[in-house]
């Protein structure tokens with residue numbers, strides 16, 4: 001059997017294991033491990049298992065995950081986040097689907113602190129999902145909005161996706177970050193459009209609230225100040241150069257904990273639960289990260305992505321035909337692969353093809369990041385859907401994938417607009433750097 | 435038999451053309467095609483530099499590229515080569531190879547194929563030019579290693595440790611005032627975008643790279659094949675040393691020619707001040723190593739003397 | 741969630757006294773690590789701004805505490821079946837499919853964790869013998885390989901007990 005065939009079998013086996021209810025992280029780990037045993041021997045596979053477990057668990061940048069999860073859990077337990085959402089509801093709740101739109105805006109705001117779509121979905125999900133449930137939103141709309149909104153963490157700077165792309169292609173991180181701003185805002189607007197569309201067809205999915213007088217609105221805003229303050233300090237701290245993102249997460253979580261302790265809004269039992277929920281969510285997310293980092297070397301050994309790239313170049317299409325094929329390939333890979341792993345494996349193949357076809361490398365970075373975001377909400381392996389599932393345990397995975405569908409089309413529309421009008425991505429970086 | 439070589443640097447990195455391809459060819463030709471080398475760049479076999487040593491020790495890959503500085507506790511003697519004034523960038527690799535036997539006790543868990551020096555670490559600053567040692571006082575400088583931290587402290591700066599990939603953001607936002615790193619980082623980590631000044635002239639730290647092979651993979655080879663691989667490794671080290679130094683020179687020249695960027699060359703008086711401060715630090719580090727039972731002085735002397 | 745009832749009212753071997761106690765101890769230690777992580781990041785900022793002296797190597801503390809946090813939380817996440825699954829096909833594969841799947845998934849996972857624990861144990865001895873330690877603060881690494889052994893062994897034990905539980909209840913579980 002050729003390495004390529006082994007790669008295909010491995011992916012097939014992974015699907016079977018997932019259908020047989022194996023946790024997704026473990027299924028990736030299993031295929032990565034046994035695949036490496038076949039291709040590179042048991043010694044190498046055992047070693048891979050340990051080094052990837054240790055290096056994922058000891059990754060400095062990933063520690064934003066437990067810290068931001070803790071911040072969200074304490075904010076929920078102490079009632080700070082529900083106040084934020086009561087304020088959001090007071091201001092936009094009278095709109096149909098207003099709270100879902102508020103969640104999207106929340107994700108966009110949080111994306112300006114977090115480079116990770118997982119952290120964004122977890123943090124906003126913790127706060128927003130219980131509230132939307134309380135206000136009678138449909139599970140599909142509320143979970144779909146958070147899963148999709150979380151992907152903004154990747155597009156709106158800072159973004160781990162752009163950093164990896166820049167390192168692989170030797171393009172400018174600064175230009176890529178700047179290129180992400182307008183598409184990020186555009187996608188935020190498109191997501192809100194998707195919510196309007198869903199609630200227009202089915203008003204019960206995001207019921208209108210009562211009109212709130214302005215005096216009440218400001219009172220609600222005042223009550224939401226504690227968490228707003230934390231967000232301002234941690235976002236502001238990063239932009240003003242006071243903290244690194246990990247430190248901002250630590251300071252944010254620390255502030256929320258101090259406020260909860262001083263205000264007496266949280267009893268001992270709630271505090272213990274917030275902490276133990278955090279460690280459980282952390283373990284759950286890291287199993288996926290470890291699984292993906294064991295699977296990725298196996299895929300590299302099979303040269304599956306490289307073979308795909310060669311086949312495409314050989315086919316001989318025009319530039320837009322090629323681009324279309326590449327986007328299709330990303331959508332297909334995105335069904336089962338982790339976004340960052342996908343970038344590392346594919347960019348070396350696709351990047352030369354794309355630049356040779358005359359496309360702007362910065363612009364293609366934006367395209368690649370949006371398509372990877374789509375992969376994060378495409379079944380069967382949609383990282384963000386899994387993350388939202390971890391927050392909304394009682395909602396079935398099928399419901400979330402259904403709820404995500406309108407947002408997936410919103411992303412496809414946004415992608416099309418950016419292909420037709422590349423200026424949306426290039427305006428700011430060209431104005432700043434050229 | 436196919437040897438898998440793992441490197442975390444991007445696939446477009448010059449090491450592929452300048453070092454790995456000649457290395458692979460040499461082995462293939464000399465073994466008549468019995469042994470081939472597959473190159474996995476971009477961390478395909480596992481991301482990041484920190485675990486590369488363990489990947490070679492445990493056998494994730496047959497051969498791994500890495501930096502001894504990331505597992506400093508294992509390589510106290512190897513890392514003496516990074517101290518200011520011990521080797522010079524141009525002749526360092528030759529001196530290291532000439533005295534390679536003195537390092538054998540640090541490479542018991544792996545087979546050392548090649549060890550070469552990077553271009554010297556330069557002082558990058560984001561906003562504040564460093565023209566005198568006074569200018570460096572209190573600036574938060576990212577250092578690549580503990581030894582470099584001691585040196586920066588001796589110069590009056592405040593050393594900060596963080597992963598190399600975080601420097602860009604930290605310099606842009608002002609968490610760091612600067613970094614002590616080699617010139618290739620201007621492009622490799624895009625630091626040229628956030629750096630206004632690069633200061634050179636003083637003796638400074640020089641990092642090392644190595645190519646390590648898993649012991650069992652090495653034992654699987656015949657005696658003749660082992661010798662071929664070792665020879666190819668030594669050749670790769672010499673090529674690597676040349677490639678990095680010449681690349682660094684041209685990158686620094688490009689940087690200096692850009693508008694708004696300045697390459698500050700210290701005056702002779704300032705160089706003397708810096709070197710005096712670092713010589714004292716080096717002496718302290720060597721004494722400390724001797725106290726820990728490492729024959730540091732003999733090794734440093736051997737590297738310095740022709 | 742498929743085991744909603746089990747989460748509300750834990751029963752079965754995987755929740756028995758001894759294992760439950762062991763899992764709780766590790767969870768408490770993991771929680772302590774989370775608090776340490778918080779304090780370490782906070783202290784890093786305070787030291788830099790209030791005292792003007794950054795802690796050289798504070799990232800090493802953060803990274804190693806993170807290992808403890810992650811590995812020691814694995815058993816409790818397994819015990820409560822927190823780990824994410826694709827449940828879209830649950831109806832299609834039927835009761836027997838779910839039965840076989842639940843057994844197979846746990847058997848494979850327990851085997852992988854056994855391999856991981858074995859390798860981590862060998863690495864622990866190796867790291868202790870050669871004195872592997874972090875760069876700046878020279879913190880010895882062997883205890884952290886020990887945490888990987890501890891976390892993955894207890895994780896595997898939980899899976900084996902769940903395997904027995906599933907086997908006992910049989911294919912006709914009420915879902």
Ligand code: NA
Nearest residue numbers: 111153156158
């Ligand atoms: Na972001």
Ligand code: NA
Nearest residue numbers: 334335375381
């Ligand atoms: Na997907």
